[in-house]
Amino acid sequence: MTTYAVTGATGGLGGSAVRSLLERGVAPGDVVAIVRSPEKADALRDAGVTVRVADYGDVDALTAALAGVDRLFFVSGSEVGQRIAQHTNVVAAARTAGVGLVAYSSILDADTNPLTLAAEHVETEKLIADSGLRYSFLRNNWYWDNYVAGAGAAIESGTLYGAAGVGKVAGAARDDYAAAAAAVLLRDDPRPIYELAGSERLDYTEIAATIAEISGTPVRYENLPEQAYAAALEGNGIPAPFAGILADSDAGIAVGALDSDSTDLADLLARPLVSLADVLKAGLAGHV
Template identity: 50%
Template sequence: MMLITGASGQLGRLVIDNLLKTTPANQIIAAVRNPEKNADLKEKGIQVRQADYNDLDSLVAAMEGVDKVLLISSSEVGQRAPQHGNVIDAAKQTGVSLIAYTSILNADTSTLILAEEHVATEKLLADSGVPYVLLRNGWYSENYTMGVATALEYGVVGCAGDGKLSTAARADYAAAAAAVLVKEGQAGKVYELAGDNAFTLNEYAAAISKVSGKTVTYQNVPEAEYAKILVGAGLPEGFAAILANSETGASQGGLFSNSKDLSTLIGRPTTPIEDSIKAAL
């Protein structure tokens, strides 16, 4: 039995879609906050169980009879470590044989503020005694392409300088997570998951120009100014600051890796950024 936390989210649903290619639906458990809102999963034959990252008892109940858990990192930045700790405690209490955790690329050496909670979670896993495997995910291509319409109108703005970004499509990371769940002998492995073909934001702007036929340029601005732009676009100040810090980290190589772990796991090249741009357009 495999349990997916955060199963109603974008990544969780893609992982389930991949698992269904090789795994009977009744061996998949979707752990969600609101089961009544996920009737479509139940209709596929998947077990849908209520679980909340903040509620240890709900997590313990959801993990009854579970062998493997995919711990998809919480979306609540600032609350992740205690929430992930609850999942790990529940797994320990119920005798789970493996936790696969979606961490961040180069977590052990990363200077990104965003990495801090991932590093804390990795330590919780190491101290727990529960066998685990780390899926250190790089940036999603969608982090950029969801704003492609704005980029077409105003250009690409950021503070990543000439830093290279080893992004891949969310679907690529989902396929990798599913592959690890169905494999045996994964305990103790660390996968640095990154796109095959890194690019700078100048190259990203050029790719948008090529795909759209409209000239798009990249404007590099100071980190503080970029954070203000993000706030102006509607992001909370704290999260905007974290994203701006991540871009500065990218300028120093923090979101780059030449690892081929991702394409090796999924058995094909990762999705090129041009394809993600086309999908967004």
């Protein structure tokens, strides 16, 4: 019997990965959902999944949560700037617990990616590689889901704002990345690195056109300089540090950082990938 664990199991990516494991035939009793907020885990318990509580800041709790785990989907922390300390705890706990495989959610082309977001992923990959643990780096590209909130605002204003120029994004649905993580955990001999990107490669003008198509409302793309875009985001209530990260990410898109012709994601899933249009339709169901 193989025991699978997923961190961040009440979050979007982790929760979807748990569902994917169950859909692929893993018995609920062989799945460990590691959560920070147990009150959010009722649906997991109802499904028969084992729920264990641990925060990335508590190495002892993490070690206990990983006891008896053979294969771990390690979802990267969400607190940018604090990830290295937190991820160090996860790696240490996995080593102590004797986890047989760690599949880590990284970023596309991590070792060459210019985005500010890539730095902590690169360091985490090094932590894992140096630990002696068997690993598989799941280098996820952008989620199409990231554009749902912006699409709502674009429909209202008629304009999608950004700083991505004519750069393309080879995005995919979050659920597809989660399904890929489940597929890797279930492989007898997974590769050390998967560059996971979608089959659609769209620039922001094309993304705006997709929003217009599903909403029936004209939407155009307006490109702004990086700093102007960051300031606009701040003006709309986004905290300055996060606004800077978003603007930096768009600037990376402009130079091709999130474009890719890798077929690793489609190969793992062996089915058509969920389109941007379908992600937007689901995310904006009450908006259009």
